[in-house]
Amino acid sequence: MWSFALARLAGVLGLAVLLGLIFGQLWLWLLGLSCLYAAWQLIDLYRLDRWLSTRPKTDPPDMGGVWGGVVAQIVRLNRRKRFHKQRVLSLLRELRRSTAALPDGVIILSRHREIHWFNPPAGRLLGLKRGLDIGLRIDNLIRNPEFVKYLHGERFAGPLVIRPPKPGECYLSIQAVPYGAGQILMLVRDVTRQMQIEAMRKDFVANASHELRTPLTVISGYLDTLAEDPGVDPAWAGPIHDMRSQTQRMTLIIGDLLELSRLESTEGEAVRDPVDTGALLARLHRDALARGDRPAQVELSIESADGLFGSARDIESAFTNVLVNALKYTPATGSVHMRWWSDAGGAYFSVADTGIGIPEEHLPRITERFYRVDPGRSREQGGSGLGLAIVKHALQLHGGQLDVHSVEGKGSTFTCEFPLVRVWRRPERAVAEAAAQSAPRAKSA
Amino acid sequence: METADLTHHISRRFNEDLEKVRSQVLQMGGFVEQQLQKAITALVEGDGRLGEAVATEDYKVNGMEVSIDEECSRILATRSPAAGDLRVIVAIIKTITDLERIGDEGEKIGMIASRLASMERPPDKYRSVKHLGRLVGQMVHDALDAFARMDAQSALRTVRDDKAVDEEYESIQRQCMTFMMEDPRSITRVMEIMWVVRAMERIGDHAKNICEYIIYMVHGTDVRHTSLEDVALQLASAQNNRR
Numbered sequence: 273m274w275s276f277a278l279a280r281l282a283g284v285l286g287l288a289v290l291l292g293l294i295f296g297q298l299w300l301w302l303l304g305l306s307c308l309y310a311a312w313q314l315i316d317l318y319r320l321d322r323w324l325s326t327r328p329k330t331d332p333p334d335m336g337g338v339w340g341g342v343v344a345q346i347v348r349l350n351r352r353k354r355f356h357k358q359r360v361l362s363l364l365r366e367l368r369r370s371t372a373a374l375p376d377g378v379i380i381l382s383r384h385r386e387i388h389w390f391n392p393p394a395g396r397l398l399g400l401k402r403g404l405d406i407g408l409r410i411d412n413l414i415r416n417p418e419f420v421k422y423l424h425g426e427r428f429a430g431p432l433v434i435r436p437p438k439p440g441e442c443y444l445s446i447q448a449v450p451y452g453a454g455q456i457l458m459l460v461r462d463v464t465r466q467m468q469i470e471a472m473r474k475d476f477v478a479n480a481s482h483e484l485r486t487p488l489t490v491i492s493g494y495l496d497t498l499a500e501d502p503g504v505d506p507a508w509a510g511p512i513h514d515m516r517s518q519t520q521r522m523t524l525i526i527g528d529l530l531e532l533s534r535l536e537s538t539e540g541e542a543v544r545d546p547v548d549t550g551a552l553l554a555r556l557h558r559d560a561l562a563r564g565d566r567p568a569q570v571e572l573s574i575e576s577a578d579g580l581f582g583s584a585r586d587i588e589s590a591f592t593n594v595l596v597n598a599l600k601y602t603p604a605t606g607s608v609h610m611r612w613w614s615d616a617g618g619a620y621f622s623v624a625d626t627g628i629g630i631p632e633e634h635l636p637r638i639t640e641r642f643y644r645v646d647p648g649r650s651r652e653q654g655g656s657g658l659g660l661a662i663v664k665h666a667l668q669l670h671g672g673q674l675d676v677h678s679v680e681g682k683g684s685t686f687t688c689e690f691p692l693v694r695v696w697r698r699p700e701r702a703v704a705e706a707a708a709q710s711a712p713r714a715k716s717a
Numbered sequence: 718m719e720t721a722d723l724t725h726h727i728s729r730r731f732n733e734d735l736e737k738v739r740s741q742v743l744q745m746g747g748f749v750e751q752q753l754q755k756a757i758t759a760l761v762e763g764d765g766r767l768g769e770a771v772a773t774e775d776y777k778v779n780g781m782e783v784s785i786d787e788e789c790s791r792i793l794a795t796r797s798p799a800a801g802d803l804r805v806i807v808a809i810i811k812t813i814t815d816l817e818r819i820g821d822e823g824e825k826i827g828m829i830a831s832r833l834a835s836m837e838r839p840p841d842k843y844r845s846v847k848h849l850g851r852l853v854g855q856m857v858h859d860a861l862d863a864f865a866r867m868d869a870q871s872a873l874r875t876v877r878d879d880k881a882v883d884e885e886y887e888s889i890q891r892q893c894m895t896f897m898m899e900d901p902r903s904i905t906r907v908m909e910i911m912w913v914v915r916a917m918e919r920i921g922d923h924a925k926n927i928c929e930y931i932i933y934m935v936h937g938t939d940v941r942h943t944s945l946e947d948v949a950l951q952l953a954s955a956q957n958n959r960r
């Protein structure tokens with residue numbers, strides 16, 4: 273193409289030279305034919321420009337030579353661009369359609385918590401209006417105080433369950449996921465059904481345990497009488513003893529179940545009564561020392577005068593269960609060490625034992641109900657399998673958590689951690705007084 | 718359309734101040750709404766502890782009112798807003814008074830709920846009271862939504878809803894009187910219920926007031942003590958002027 277164009281230029285110049293040689297005035301001929309050539313090129317350029325400015329309505333102009341090549345290139349580029357554009361568009365449309373078809377609500381929030389985009393289910397679940405609400409701050413529309421607190425929190429730990437703005441029996445689970453430069457992707461799900469099932473389960477457990485308690489009391493009452501009745505055949509002594517110990521175990525399990533369902537049904541956070549943990553632990557320590565089957569060493573060190581703000585009953589329940597657990601799984605020659613201390617981050621109660629320990633793979637699951645590391649051994653110990661679940665729930669109500677370290681065969685350390693807001697700061701002077709008061713009492717006991 | 722106006726200020730801080738105080742009002746509204754829902758639940762389900770909790774939490778509403786009020790005075794003093802912005806501030810100052818009253822009525826319902834929890838429950842399980850409660854709850858919710866969206870049209874619709882609340886209130890009142898005549902032993906309980914429905918009717922009125930402030934804030938026309946037809950006409954002409 274280019275060689276053809278060059279040949280054509282050469283041909284024009286050659287013709288000019290030829291005509292100049294024949295008719296004389298060579299320069300004039302050269303100038304004239306060059307001008308003609310330039311005009312011809314200009315006309316082509318003009319047609320190209322016209323076509324480009326009216327594209328894509330008309331067909332490309334039919335041009336030969338270099339300009340024809342350029343036109344073909346432009347057409348090819350256009351076709352490729354249109355193809356890519358179509359592909360991106362259809363991809364975008366597909367994406368829009370699929371997010372719109374999601375059964376869960378999706379909302380995109382800007383850095384300032386303004387609504388950027390939402391799909392129809394989100395609009396339906398939260399009562400957002402398509403035209404009006406884009407650009408509005410979401411906490412102006414969803415005004416539930418828990419939601420507002422969750423939205424302005426620094427980290428979005430787990431999903432939050434709220435009652436939606438519209439009145440009625442309905443629950444929504446909301447999960448915020450931060451992405452990009454502070455934007456938030458918010459997922460909204462209708463969890464009414466799950467919440468109803470959960471409520472039914474809790475009610476069932478509470479009612480069933482409550483109903484079982486009365487017949488059990490009657491049975492254990494008769495068994496106690498039978499055990500002491502001299503008229504009963506001595507051959508029955510063994511079975512009666514077994515039956516008594518099993519009814520005792522069942523009473524224990526039902527007691528724990530009731531305690532757990534009480535903790536579960538407590539809404540929101542625990543109350544904020546001042547609790548003197550030092551005195552509480554001293555009492556638990558005395559009780560532990562009074563047990564017949566305890567390990568050789570049971571120690572208590574109280575390193576802080578601080579107490580807790582919370583429910584005395586729940587805290588005692590949690591501490592007792594952690595302690596009893598340690599006592600149960602530590603051999604008679606081992607030791608159990610209780611420790612209470614506080615620092616700038618909160619307050620802590622830990623129980624370290626030299627017992628059998630827990631294999632690492634079981635650690636994440638030990639706070640589940642009825643989860644047993646070694647089923648045979650635990651039943652022998654007579655536990656209900658609910659102790660650590662009670663601890664976990666009691667701590668959760670206080671905003672705290674349970675931390676477990678364990679080495680199999682060497683021992684375990686259970687630490688109850690309480691956040692700063694729950695710590696009742698007391699000056700050191702009070703601890704000295706408390707110690708002075710508790711010392712003579714310990715002696716007399 | 719009016720929210721866009723809030724972004725037109727030369728001083729960005731002024732915008733932020735206005736937006737912040739608006740959000741505070743809506744958060745206060747959200748809390749009041751929740752208090753009201755809880756109080757109604759406490760009454761209908763006979764949950765005395767929840768009722769008491771509502772009554773003791775009311776101090777938070779008062780605290781919010783005071784802090785928003787101070788913020789508004791500060792804006793008035795330092796920015797001397799004019800026209801639309803001034804209307805926003807004035808409407809906010811009035812709105813929070815009504816919200817605080819709604820909170821007080823909620824506290825009253827909660828207190829009565831905790832007293833009623835220990836009494837015998839009527840055979841209809843407070844169904845009609847629950848219905849009225851839902852109506853006024855929806856009204857408060859719609860009023861706050863209209864406030865968030867600066868939506869005068871839906872504010873006007875909410876003003877209309879107050880009629881349904883008034884009718885329901887009257888019918889419950891008549892019902893209560895029949896109960897008392899039929900069984901004089903129930904008078905103590907029914908009197909308490911009368912207080913509850915009275916409080917709910919008042920809440921409906923406060924929600925209506927808030928809607929009127931919204932119309933004032935958006936269009937600058939005062940629609941208090943005007944018949945609804947006139948209000949609709951005024952709104953229509955205001956919108957025509959805008960175009």
